[in-house]
């Protein structure tokens with residue numbers, strides 16, 4: 451288990467982290483989300499030992515991380531770091547060797563990863579001849595080549611087309627199922643909702659919500675009541691309790707405190723009720739609420 455405890459970090463007068471705490475268990479995929487400048491990269495850099503925190507700690511299974519621990523981690527930094535003139539396969543193998551793989555092991559792992567990330571045909575191209583999305587795939591291969599025990603990825607999905615997103619998601623899910631804790635940051639909340647077991651929302655250097663995606667959705671109460679009434683007089687919903695948004699026959703009501711039966715009665719009286727149901731909040735809605 452990776453535990454991040456009460457991290458504080460200032461850059462001069464600027465407070466970047468103000469008590470960041472969360473943990474990622476083995477086999478857990480953790481989505482780290484927050485607005486630009488919220489503190490995600492700073493937290494991941496401290497986790498990887500690239501930056502030092504002013505206070506707080508990063509533990510693995512209850513003890514402070516060492517250089518050797520981090521060597522067995524897979525890290526994709528925000529500032530991508532590939533040798534532009536080196537060929538793709540050569541490069542991934544090289545990083546594999548740097549992380550301690552044998553020549554044969556690095557070659558085999560590179561071949562497998564290039565295959566999984568649909569890069570086999572580009573194996574002999576230099577990196578600067580690749581599109582940005584393909585460079586990103588190579589960067590991921592570099593982070594994964596030594597079969598890391600922990601994965602820390604700073605916006606691994608940004609700039610990828612939907613097929614590449616799926617390929618990467620599959621690779622990460624397989625590592626996760628093998629027991630690897632996976633932490634990644636992203637602004638693509640639909641993706642985080644789809645892939646992650648849990649999320650941490652950071653806002654101005656503080657965690658404003660952390661937990662399983664489903665738990666966070668439940669915590670928000672019942673969510674939004676969606677009612678569709680055909681043939682109702684316009685404005686029938688104006689006096690309903692809660693906040694009402696009308697779009698044609700569809701009415702969305704938030705802030706309803708009870709089970710909504712009164713609203714159902716009023717809808718039945720107003721016209722022909724085609725739909726009446728609760729919509730749980732999406733991660734995007736939870737995010738907006740958490741950073742408001």
Ligand SMILES: Nc1ncnc2c1ncn2[C@@H]1O[C@H](COP(=O)(O)OP(=O)(O)OP(=O)(O)O)[C@@H](O)[C@H]1O
Nearest residue numbers: 461464465466484485486487488489490491492493
């Ligand atoms: N080297 C630095 N010097 C001064 N301020 C910095 C430095 N690095 C980051 N900051 C500031 O610290 C805060 C947190 O930045 P950080 O890069 O961790 O955010 P982030 O959540 O990763 O943002 P983004 O989503 O835009 O990548 C921001 O206000 C940023 O401007």
